[in-house]
Amino acid sequence: MSFLSLTNIKKSFGPVQVVHDFNMGIEKGEFVSFLGPSGCGKTTILRMIAGFETPSDGRITIDGKDQGSLKPNQRNIGMVFQAYALFPNMNVHDNVAFGLKVAGASRSEIDTRVKQMLGLIKLDHLADRFPYQMSGGQQQRVALARALAVKPQVLLLDEPLSALDAKIRVSLREEIRQIQQQLGITTVFVTHDQEEALSISDRIVVMNAGRADQIGTPFEIYNTPATRFVASFVGTLNIIEAKVADPATGAVMVGDQPVTLAEPIANLKGGDTISLALRPEAGSIAESASGDTSLVGEVEATNFLGSVIRTRLRVGNDLISFDMFNNPGVVPPSYGESVKLRFAAKDLLVIRE
Structure with missing residues (x-):
């Protein structure tokens, strides 16, 4: 049995x-991200695990114990929110110590644990600073330490990085992943940021309109999307x-090519219309590029993105x-130019609804 189990939720x-x-089993020590747009149900599932919402139907268990009859404060769960939720009248030490005090830990136990977490x-x-004296990234790390101080069975992270600027988000997500691996704690992370989910997860749940369109590793989600929604969202x-x-031979026509x-x-006949997916990094216009397939198009736009130049063909x-x-030595194609895009046939995926 999985460590955290959600059955027919x-x-x-x-x-x-x-x-x-919704059905899913999460293993002990696994880092699972729920990814999807606003309103897809990902935060609702997180809140049901925490006990802030009650399922209309279904069962949630942690380490084999049914959580249905337990209030949030009776579940051994740590939670980090988007808005930090630190107590403004408490310094860092007391914020991290709060859950331990509520649990009745001794002063020496509290001081030792807080020191470990900080x-x-x-x-x-x-340790003596107050939240208003700290940056957003520092406050969120304190919120993480407070959630971990009580040694929870499961750590829940509800879009904890969305209020931070881009560089802080990248460094803090790496830090969160490192701490999670170091402690071996089962973690559920909710985000709408695909890069976050892809970079730190063991598995990703792509949510769409209250359903899991696909559950898989980042490699599987990115390279073999199961639905059109997953393919377009990730x-x-x-x-x-x-x-x-x-x-029978896989022959199709893209326009007149x-x-x-x-x-x-499978399951289609001549004349049927299908959708094919191709990642931008799979194609190349270089004469030396390998690839058993090609399409000829006309350049409509070229966008400079720093280390990468993205070109759109009609x-x-x-x-x-x-x-x-x-590459400073290679001039990108210009507007209106006709070019041949080369790629491997295996990189063209048939997208089914």
């Missing part, structure tokens, strides 16, 4: 069902419309983007 607010028959987040030199993706020419897919097309009715590394 449903949640409705009045007539509106926001979570539909050392873990590298803020032991700021990473930048070209969606190319094509007509099936010969399903023939393309042969790496595998036959191919029939589709706009196809591809990336090339910024």
Whole structure:
């Protein structure tokens, strides 16, 4: 049995069902991210694990113990919120110590544990400061230390980095992952930021309208999306419309150009319209580029993104983007230029709803 188990979870607010028959098992020490747009149900699931919301149906267990009858303060869970939620009238030491005091720990136990936690987040030199005297990143690390101080079975993180600037977000997410691995604590992380989820998770749950469209490793989610929604939400993706020419051989037409897919097309017939997915990094216009497939298009735009230059091609009715590394010795294609985009047939994925 999984350490954290969610079985047939449903949640409705009045007539509106926001979570539909959700099932997942999370292993001890695993870092799982719930990824999706606002309103997809990811935070509602987190709040049900914490006990702030009650499932309309289904069962949640931690280490085999049913959590249904337990109030939030009776569950051995640590939670970090988006808005820090530190006590403004308490210094760092007392904020981290709060849960331990409520639990009735002795003064010596509290002092020892707080010292351990502040050392873990590298803020032991700021124990006497108050929240208003600290940066947002420092406050969020204190909130993390407070959640971990009580030695919870499960750590819940509700978009903890969204209020921080970009550079602080990157450094703090790496720090959170390092601490999580060091402690081996089972962690559920909610985010709408795909880069965050891809960079620190063992597995990702991509949520769409109250359902899990796909559950898998970052590699699986990015490279083999199970649905059109996952394909379009995770990473930048070209969606190319094509007509099936010969399903047995995988032959299709993109506009007036023939393309042969790496595998036959199941359950379709000649003349059917399908959607193909192609990542921007899969294509190249270099003459030396490897690839058994190509499409010719006209350059519509070139965008300089620093280390990468992203170019958009018009191919029939589709706009196809591809990336090339910024090389001062290589001039990017210009507007209106006709170029051949080369790629491997295996990189074209058939997207099914």
